[in-house]
Amino acid sequence: MANTGTPLVELRDISISFGGIKAVDHVTVDLYPGEVVGLLGHNGAGKSTLIKCLSGAYKADGGEILINGEKVEISNPRDARAQNIETIYQTLALADNLDAASNLFLGREIVSPMGFVDDSTMEAETRKILKRLNPNFRKFNVPVSALSGGQRQSVAIARAVYFNAKILIMDEPTAALGPQETQMVAELIQELKAQGLGIFLIEHDIHNVMKLCDRASVMKNGQLVGTVNVNEVTDEDILSMIILGKKPAKAA
Amino acid sequence: MTDTNSPTPSASAMPDAQPGAITRFLHATEIDTRLLGMVGALLLIWVGFHLYPAISSVMRGGAFDLGLGNFLTPRNLWNLSVQTSYIGIMATGMVLVIIIRCIDLSVGSIIGVTGMIMGLLQAEYLPPLLGLGHPAIWIITAIVGLVVGVMIGAFHGWLIAYRGIPSFIVTLGGLLIWRGMAFLSASGRTIAPMDEKFALLGGGPYGTVGAVGSWIVGGLACLGLIYLLISGRSQRRKHDFPQRPVWAEVFLGAVGCGVILCAVLLVNAYPWAKGIVAQYAERTGQTLPEGTFISHGFAIPVLLLIGVGIAMTILMTRTRFGRYVFAIGGNPEAAVLAGINTRWVTLKVVSLMGALAGLAAIIVSARQNSATNAMGELDELYVIAAAVIGGTSLAGGSGTVYGAILGALVILSLQSGMVLIGFGDGSYQKIVVGTALVLAVYLDILYRKKVK
Numbered sequence: 001m002a003n004t005g006t007p008l009v010e011l012r013d014i015s016i017s018f019g020g021i022k023a024v025d026h027v028t029v030d031l032y033p034g035e036v037v038g039l040l041g042h043n044g045a046g047k048s049t050l051i052k053c054l055s056g057a058y059k060a061d062g063g064e065i066l067i068n069g070e071k072v073e074i075s076n077p078r079d080a081r082a083q084n085i086e087t088i089y090q091t092l093a094l095a096d097n098l099d100a101a102s103n104l105f106l107g108r109e110i111v112s113p114m115g116f117v118d119d120s121t122m123e124a125e126t127r128k129i130l131k132r133l134n135p136n137f138r139k140f141n142v143p144v145s146a147l148s149g150g151q152r153q154s155v156a157i158a159r160a161v162y163f164n165a166k167i168l169i170m171d172e173p174t175a176a177l178g179p180q181e182t183q184m185v186a187e188l189i190q191e192l193k194a195q196g197l198g199i200f201l202i203e204h205d206i207h208n209v210m211k212l213c214d215r216a217s218v219m220k221n222g223q224l225v226g227t228v229n230v231n232e233v234t235d236e237d238i239l240s241m242i243i244l245g246k247k248p249a250k251a252a
Numbered sequence: 253m254t255d256t257n258s259p260t261p262s263a264s265a266m267p268d269a270q271p272g273a274i275t276r277f278l279h280a281t282e283i284d285t286r287l288l289g290m291v292g293a294l295l296l297i298w299v300g301f302h303l304y305p306a307i308s309s310v311m312r313g314g315a316f317d318l319g320l321g322n323f324l325t326p327r328n329l330w331n332l333s334v335q336t337s338y339i340g341i342m343a344t345g346m347v348l349v350i351i352i353r354c355i356d357l358s359v360g361s362i363i364g365v366t367g368m369i370m371g372l373l374q375a376e377y378l379p380p381l382l383g384l385g386h387p388a389i390w391i392i393t394a395i396v397g398l399v400v401g402v403m404i405g406a407f408h409g410w411l412i413a414y415r416g417i418p419s420f421i422v423t424l425g426g427l428l429i430w431r432g433m434a435f436l437s438a439s440g441r442t443i444a445p446m447d448e449k450f451a452l453l454g455g456g457p458y459g460t461v462g463a464v465g466s467w468i469v470g471g472l473a474c475l476g477l478i479y480l481l482i483s484g485r486s487q488r489r490k491h492d493f494p495q496r497p498v499w500a501e502v503f504l505g506a507v508g509c510g511v512i513l514c515a516v517l518l519v520n521a522y523p524w525a526k527g528i529v530a531q532y533a534e535r536t537g538q539t540l541p542e543g544t545f546i547s548h549g550f551a552i553p554v555l556l557l558i559g560v561g562i563a564m565t566i567l568m569t570r571t572r573f574g575r576y577v578f579a580i581g582g583n584p585e586a587a588v589l590a591g592i593n594t595r596w597v598t599l600k601v602v603s604l605m606g607a608l609a610g611l612a613a614i615i616v617s618a619r620q621n622s623a624t625n626a627m628g629e630l631d632e633l634y635v636i637a638a639a640v641i642g643g644t645s646l647a648g649g650s651g652t653v654y655g656a657i658l659g660a661l662v663i664l665s666l667q668s669g670m671v672l673i674g675f676g677d678g679s680y681q682k683i684v685v686g687t688a689l690v691l692a693v694y695l696d697i698l699y700r701k702k703v704k
């Protein structure tokens with residue numbers, strides 16, 4: 001896949017540290033429309049922290065973020081949402097005491113002309129989107145704490161795709177899912193990609209990476225090991241990047 | 253799809269056991285079982301206190317005489333409603349505070365200091381400026397009380413939300429500081445009497461809306477309830493959601509209206525005392541025959557409680573703000589990631605608590621027709637206990653306004669009941685309320701385990 005023109009997102013030279021630990025150390029990655037970029041690396045490599053700088057959860061200590069070639073300030077989650085960036089967090093970030101609809105619309109509630117939250121419309125919309133993502137989903141009127149891991153993940157995914165994102169960040173979206181649900185997420189990713197979204201996908205299963213991603217950026221100890229075109233390398237090449245922290249010679 | 257027999261989503265949340273008649277009934281009416289439990293406990297307490305004199309007379313070898321009971325009388329229940337009002341008003345705010353995982357220990361002291369400020373204002377500062385008994389005095393005083401309450405709350409909220417000091421510490425400090433200020437404001441003097449109009453807010457014999465007013469209030473409440481049921485039903489139909497069976501809707505409407513009308517009959521069954529009737533006749537220049545029956549009707553503080561309860565319920569269940577309060581309690585981090593300004597919400601919640609403490613101060617000082625620096629002492633504990641007995645979880649994230657009001661009613665019932673059966677000494681009351689608090693929370697824990 002030839003990426004020409006301006007990238008949808010560029011994270012340039014991003015650094016952030018927590019109390020002396022450089023969680024992300026001068027990392028540069030980019031993402032084009034209709035592209036899936038895998039972010040790989042061991043636990044603690046800094047993947048989640050990196051994407052949190054884009055989603056507004058953290059403010060980077062250094063570096064800059066460009067959207068469609070223009071420098072933007074993302075200092076909180078609202079800024080990110082305003083840039084059509086949606087995120088599925090590794091922790092899912094659901095309010096356990098609220099039901100699926102309240103979580104899906106949290107911070108963006110549909111309100112009536114009188115300014116009151118329109119719960120029934122929100123529930124109807126939630127039923128619609130979840131029917132597409134997870135036809136077995138039934139528990140609309142219970143707090144999400146009463147849902148299974150897979151159902152909770154469905155709610156988090158529904159929230160990210162409902163609001164017409166242009167940039168989607170998925171931090172281990174299939175971690176709690178069974179094989180069948182994982183397959184549905186894979187299909188969803190391909191569908192969204194075909195619609196022209198750019199997707200950052202943090203994923204541990206190398207087969208999914210090979211199947212779903214166009215490029216893969218590997219991180220180790222907060223630093224970028226390198227970025228490769230997935231169709232130019234083997235899964236062993238990527239695994240060795242993750243483990244050894246070195247780019248394979250032929251793809252360099 | 254509007255088939256009333258189709259399984260509703262919550263069906264799967266019901267216990268696995270064979271759905272018996274009661275389970276099906278609760279399911280169809282969607283009555284909160286915890287609410288039912290609380291109402292049951294309340295009735296038990298009421299009946300218990302009412303029967304106590306008769307039972308104790310039997311124990312002493314006397315006859316079983318129901319006429320000895322003095323709890324379930326219009327007079328006592330009316331008094332109970334007034335006593336409950338200001339604790340209930342504050343408890344509705346404490347629910348929000350506890351939901352966002354904070355606590356407010358300072359509300360009793362806020363009553364003290366705002367009460368003193370209002371007392372001085374209406375008794376010593378405003379009359380020389382405006383003239384004694386000027387109609388604006390009570391309005392200015394009440395507004396100042398509310399504003400001072402909000403400002404104290406906002407200051408606490410700012411320290412908690414923007415300076416990161418735990419709410420326990422901020423409000424523990426507030427408890428001491430504002431009580432000290434209350435004393436210093438008038439060097440410990442008692443300020444009395446209050447402005448005549450202001451005193452009506454406390455709900456003395458004149459601070460009531462009378463029989464006709466009470467019927468109007470009751471009628472409006474019934475209409476409101478019926479409107480809610482009908483509009484809820486049409487909302488569900490619009491979106492093809494499962495609906496309650498019609499009989500369940502009718503049942504809820506009938507029970508609700510029944511309770512409202514009983515309350516009206518009750519407050520109207522409590523007449524003014526002879527002296528008050530005579531005084532009223534003299535004032536209005538009428539000649540009223542001996543034994544004229546003039547109903548109290550709802551007391552103004554009770555109407556204030558009802559108004560606050562409705563407003564707070566709407567706030568919590570129908571507005572974004574309420575949604576954010578719950579979200580912060582459920583998962584503060586998720587709330588931030590959803591773009592909610594959690595600090596600002598926290599500040600607003602604590603400010604609101606301050607405003608409600610200000611309102612409570614109005615009622616307390618109006619009711620005792622004086623302002624003292626000890627006003628509201630220990631009230632913070634009763635307010636917190638009311639919220640917790642009403643099902644508010646101290647872990648945050650859950651609680652209801654109606655629960656807190658019922659909780660307040662439970663506590664005040666215990667207190668006034670103890671007085672009626674001759675254990676008026678404060679120490680017995682404290683023991684009983686303390687026991688009830690621990691017991692209520694324990695039962696709640698058992699209940700939650702069972703529901704899971």
Ligand SMILES: Nc1ncnc2c1ncn2[C@@H]1O[C@H](COP(=O)(O)OP(=O)(O)O)[C@@H](O)[C@H]1O
Nearest residue numbers: 018021023041042043044045046047048049050
């Ligand atoms: N809020 C935080 N406070 C302190 N350290 C953090 C925080 N977030 C992440 N870290 C540290 O940053 C490093 C990278 O973590 P993370 O981005 O979660 O890794 P990954 O997602 O690749 O598994 C880890 O060492 C982690 O302990």
Ligand SMILES: [Mg+2]
Nearest residue numbers: 047048049090
């Ligand atoms: Mg991670």
